[in-house]
Amino acid sequence: xxxxxxxxxxxxxxxxxxxxxxxxxxxxxxxxxxxxxxxxxxxxxxxxxxxxxxxxxxxxxxxxxxxxxxxxxxxxxxxxxxxxxxxxxxxxxxxxxxxxxxxxxxxxxxxxxxxxxxxxxxxxxxxxxxxxxxxxxxxxxxxxxxxxxxxxxxxxxxxxxxxxxxxxxxxxxxxxxxxxxxxxxxxxxxxxxxxxxxxxxxxxxxxxxxxxxxxxxxxxxxxxxxxxxxxxxxxxxxxxxxxxxxxxxxxxxxxxxxxxxxxxxxxxxxxxxxxxxx
Amino acid sequence: xxxxxxxxxxxxxxxxxxxxxxxxxxxxxxxxxxxxxxxxxxxxxxxxxxxxxxxxxxxxxxxxxxxxxxxxxxxxxxxxxxxxxxxxxxxxxxxxxxxxxxxxxxxxxxxxxxxxxxxxxxxxxxxxxxxxxxxxxxxxxxxxxxxxxxxxxxxxxxxxxxxxxxxxxxxxxxxxxxxxxxxxxxxxxxxxxxxxxxxxxxxxxxxxxxxxxxxxxxxxxxxxxxxxxxxxxxxxxxxxxxxxxxxxxxxxxxxxxxxxxxxxxxxxxxxxxxxxxxxxxxxxxxxxxxx
Numbered sequence: 042x043x044x045x046x047x048x049x050x051x052x053x054x055x056x057x058x059x060x061x062x063x064x065x066x067x068x069x070x071x072x073x074x075x076x077x078x079x080x081x082x083x084x085x086x087x088x089x090x091x092x093x094x095x096x097x098x099x100x101x102x103x104x105x106x107x108x109x110x111x112x113x114x115x116x117x118x119x120x121x122x123x124x125x126x127x128x129x130x131x132x133x134x135x136x137x138x139x140x141x142x143x144x145x146x147x148x149x150x151x152x153x154x155x156x157x158x159x160x161x162x163x164x165x166x167x168x169x170x171x172x173x174x175x176x177x178x179x180x181x182x183x184x185x186x187x188x189x190x191x192x193x194x195x196x197x198x199x200x201x202x203x204x205x206x207x208x209x210x211x212x213x214x215x216x217x218x219x220x221x222x223x224x225x226x227x228x229x230x231x232x233x234x235x236x237x238x239x240x241x242x243x244x245x246x247x248x249x250x251x252x253x254x255x256x257x258x259x260x261x262x263x264x265x266x267x268x269x270x271x272x273x274x275x276x277x278x279x280x281x282x283x284x285x286x287x288x289x290x291x292x293x294x295x296x297x298x299x300x301x302x303x304x305x306x307x308x309x310x311x312x313x314x315x316x317x318x319x
Numbered sequence: 320x321x322x323x324x325x326x327x328x329x330x331x332x333x334x335x336x337x338x339x340x341x342x343x344x345x346x347x348x349x350x351x352x353x354x355x356x357x358x359x360x361x362x363x364x365x366x367x368x369x370x371x372x373x374x375x376x377x378x379x380x381x382x383x384x385x386x387x388x389x390x391x392x393x394x395x396x397x398x399x400x401x402x403x404x405x406x407x408x409x410x411x412x413x414x415x416x417x418x419x420x421x422x423x424x425x426x427x428x429x430x431x432x433x434x435x436x437x438x439x440x441x442x443x444x445x446x447x448x449x450x451x452x453x454x455x456x457x458x459x460x461x462x463x464x465x466x467x468x469x470x471x472x473x474x475x476x477x478x479x480x481x482x483x484x485x486x487x488x489x490x491x492x493x494x495x496x497x498x499x500x501x502x503x504x505x506x507x508x509x510x511x512x513x514x515x516x517x518x519x520x521x522x523x524x525x526x527x528x529x530x531x532x533x534x535x536x537x538x539x540x541x542x543x544x545x546x547x548x549x550x551x552x553x554x555x556x557x558x559x560x561x562x563x564x565x566x567x568x569x570x571x572x573x574x575x576x577x578x579x580x581x582x583x584x585x586x587x588x589x590x591x592x593x594x595x596x597x598x599x600x601x602x603x604x605x606x607x608x609x610x
Contacts, residue, residue, distance in 0.1 A: 051332005078496030141423030183499035210358035
């Protein structure tokens with residue numbers, strides 16, 4: 042069972058809810074931090090031991106001796122990562138390369154080879170009942186997908202909970218691919234509702250069942266619940282002191298024991314039913 | 320006069336980028352506001368104006384299609400670096416997972432029976448609307464592929480509007496994170512304003528976004544939003560900023576009433592609490608005065 046925690050809007054509470062849900066379960070769980078640009082769960086690894094694996098991608102290397110300046114690599118590259126410069130040399134802009142390997146496979150004179158380039162790392166560590174894998178993009182790199190793919194390989198626990206990046210961009214598609222259920226965190230504010238509809242469209246396009254957690258609830262949300270049109274699995278009230286009480290180190294279940302039961306029931310309600318894709 | 324570009328970033332999401340960027344645009348008046356959070360754009364629904372133009376953006380991304388000629392040999396699957404192709408168990412033919420395909424076309428080159436063709440995938444449109452004293456440029460995205468390019472196009476349109484009308488400022492409401500959309504929003508900025516909230520995660524994210532900005536050698540300043548919600552962390556942020564020489568130019572105190580006030584379509588600069596409006600005007604005077 043793979044459950045993804047998404048929200049569209051940033052700061053809606055994805056990370057805290059993801060951790061609270063994982064800790065509330067009695068069995069072993071894997072949590073993936075797929076917000077590789079700002080991997081806040083990796084804060085938990087600070088000051089302790091963790092294993093680290095590199096994430097590498099293939100980037101082209103041009104042998105200028107063999108190169109005939111035929112430009113075929115430049116023509117096929119969709120990311121403008123290769124350019125012919127004066128004195129007929131082909132330059133590679135590694136930052137723009139998306140490692141599709143087309144230039145390498147199609148070079149007629151065999152002048153292109155590939156080398157591995159590190160774009161980030163994955164940290165593995167264990168806390169309580171949870172095996173964490175957090176993907177960390179190297180600052181300055183732009184290509185996040187290979188880190189997300191590597192995060193999602195070699196999973197051993199039967200329950201996997203994924204802390205997704207904010208937004209509804211390309212990295213969301215890679216993260217949600219083959220996920221069984223999405224929990225959408227909705228902040229009942231103007232921007233929170235705008236962004237809900239964006240992420241809803243993405244999940245609908247991908248065909249994944251989904252439910253909602255309303256976070257930072259203030260006042261009545263009955264009308265909103267009608268409007269959103271998806272089952273509301275849990276409501277978490279807004280409390281100003283949560284800003285200082287909660288962090289990746291201290292989650293909802295740590296400051297309020299009743300959340301153990303609430304999240305466990307939430308998990309049961311997700312697994313107990315045959316959900317339809319939205 | 321040279322147009323000044325201010326990019327609003329945060330690293331962590333939900334710290335107040337959009338709310339603050341829109342307020343800045345409203346006060347600055349002579350300003351083009353660009354919504355560079357292309358994947359989840361909120362500005363157009365908040366800062367409404369008269370729509371004057373809509374520019375369709377086509378073919379920003381490509382996507383492969385497979386014909387009935389496919390013999391199910393699997394060569395394309397091996398070649399695809401984006402894991403976007405699989406063989407359907409029933410039909411024994413290759414299928415493209417559209418949302419994973421990046422349009423590199425390698426499958427069409429390696430296919431032995433010529434069963435792959437490439438279509439340009441729709442990406443969206445760019446809307447331009449006029450507000451009382453400025454312009455808003457915002458995207459409508461139908462497919463995520465190419466959102467960084469849309470940001471770049473919006474910035475070109477923004478420059479063009481400034482040159483033709485004499486507007487002096489471009490305010491860019493950036494996306495969260497540090498990835499390619501952030502880089503697209505940041506390129507060419509004169510100053511980057513980072514909105515941070517006093518939480519552990521926001522400080523962690525600030526460090527990453529600062530080291531990204533350092534790559535670009537763009538001058539940077541910080542505004543602490545929701546000030547007062549967590550004193551020890553706020554102190555830690557202050558110490559960190561002092562040590563790294565990052566100026567904190569304003570502190571906007573937390574006030575729960577702001578949430579409803581903004582939900583009703585109002586701007587921070589009109590909020591009935593002087594400490595908040597003063598802080599917003601302080602940002603303006605610091606970023607317009609600085610180089």
